[in-house]
Amino acid sequence: MYNYIQNLADNTLVLGQRLSEWCGVGPFLEEDLALTNTALDIIGQSKMLLELAAEVKGSGETADELAFMRDQHDFKNIILVEQPNGDYSQTMLRQYFMDVYHCHLYQALSNSANQQLADIAAKSVKEVIYHLERSELWIKRMAHGTEESFNKIQASLDKLWHFHHEMFEESDELKVLVKNGIAADPNELKQKWSTDVNSLINSTSLIIPQKGWKATGGRIGHHSEYLGLMLCEMQFLQRAYPNCEW
Amino acid sequence: MKLYEVFIRAKSGLSHKHVGSVHASDEQMAMQNARDLYTRREEGEGIWIVDSRQIVSSNPDDKAAYFEPAEDKIYRHPSFYPFDKEVKNI
Numbered sequence: 001m002y003n004y005i006q007n008l009a010d011n012t013l014v015l016g017q018r019l020s021e022w023c024g025v026g027p028f029l030e031e032d033l034a035l036t037n038t039a040l041d042i043i044g045q046s047k048m049l050l051e052l053a054a055e056v057k058g059s060g061e062t063a064d065e066l067a068f069m070r071d072q073h074d075f076k077n078i079i080l081v082e083q084p085n086g087d088y089s090q091t092m093l094r095q096y097f098m099d100v101y102h103c104h105l106y107q108a109l110s111n112s113a114n115q116q117l118a119d120i121a122a123k124s125v126k127e128v129i130y131h132l133e134r135s136e137l138w139i140k141r142m143a144h145g146t147e148e149s150f151n152k153i154q155a156s157l158d159k160l161w162h163f164h165h166e167m168f169e170e171s172d173e174l175k176v177l178v179k180n181g182i183a184a185d186p187n188e189l190k191q192k193w194s195t196d197v198n199s200l201i202n203s204t205s206l207i208i209p210q211k212g213w214k215a216t217g218g219r220i221g222h223h224s225e226y227l228g229l230m231l232c233e234m235q236f237l238q239r240a241y242p243n244c245e246w
Numbered sequence: 247m248k249l250y251e252v253f254i255r256a257k258s259g260l261s262h263k264h265v266g267s268v269h270a271s272d273e274q275m276a277m278q279n280a281r282d283l284y285t286r287r288e289e290g291e292g293i294w295i296v297d298s299r300q301i302v303s304s305n306p307d308d309k310a311a312y313f314e315p316a317e318d319k320i321y322r323h324p325s326f327y328p329f330d331k332e333v334k335n336i
Contacts (some may be wrong), residue, residue, distance in 0.1 A: 028247065028269060029269070030268050030269050030270065030282070030283060031279070033282055033283055034277075034278065034279060034282035034283075037282050037286060066327040130281075134278055137275065137278070139273075141271070141272075225292070240263055
């Protein structure tokens with residue numbers, strides 16, 4: 001149970017941190033504010049999930065300690081979310097992949113046998129439906145835009161496609177949680193996610209890369225080189241000045 | 247990037263009020279940007295977006311002819327009439 005919640009929490013924490021890196025340097029003022037709103041929503045979700053993770057873990061650690069005092073090998077997020085922002089097409093495609101995933105995930109989890117998880121999911125689903133509306137439009141806009149915008153979004157698709165498989169990985173632990181009605185079934189999520197993403201991509205001239213590798217390992221703490229660098233920045237203050245408050 | 251004017255309806259039954267403007271490349275983006283800029287503190291439950299170029303504005307040079315003649319005609323304000331006790335909120 002802890003690993004499952006920690007994965008959900010870390011996906012949102014790392015994604016929220018990545019998005020907040022755009023704060024103040026967005027492509028234009030309105031979009032800067034809109035994406036920062038999204039970042040705040042997602043960090044809010046991670047706060048609720050980390051509090052639940054802390055409770056389930058039962059080690060006396062707080063949500064803040066889980067966020068700021070764990071090393072990268074203890075992070076359980078999928079490798080997609082820690083990927084650098086790149087250009088705006090890469091940020092938005094990563095966001096679109098995660099928004100579709102979160103929409104179906106939270107919809108399923110709002111019926112979870114774990115009431116706390118169900119409550120968090122029911123609250124979060126309203127936020128991610130809006131996030132999806134935004135990121136989906138950006139993908140369409142870039143795909144139907146200029147030659148330059150098309151090439152950029154295609155390049156991001158070539159780069160990020162290999163990371164999505166990790167969302168739907170199964171494990172023995174997860175199977176038990178699904179059976180007990182606590183977790184969302186990854187096979188169902190995969191089906192729904194693929195239907196949505198394929199239908200969007202098929203409405204454009206974008207091409208899904210057919211060959212290639214599948215990222216794996218994030219759920220057991222094996223990350224890309226990017227997570228450590230991101231955590232250095234995110235955790236700096238609590239590491240340098242433990243328990244500091246402001 | 248085009249400019250759009252944003253009107254927010256605070257709650258059902260009230261009229262939409264102009265609150266500002268947003269930049270956007272299309273109507274959907276303008277609607278989303280308006281939502282993100284002007285309604286995140288529960289300011290409203292309805293949004294109108296109007297392409298700023300569609301606004302027909304009075305000319306500031308016309309101020310004297312348009313608005314100043316009303317200055318000395320205070321009798322146009324309905325403050326000289328007694329109201330019925332039943333009538334509220336005027």
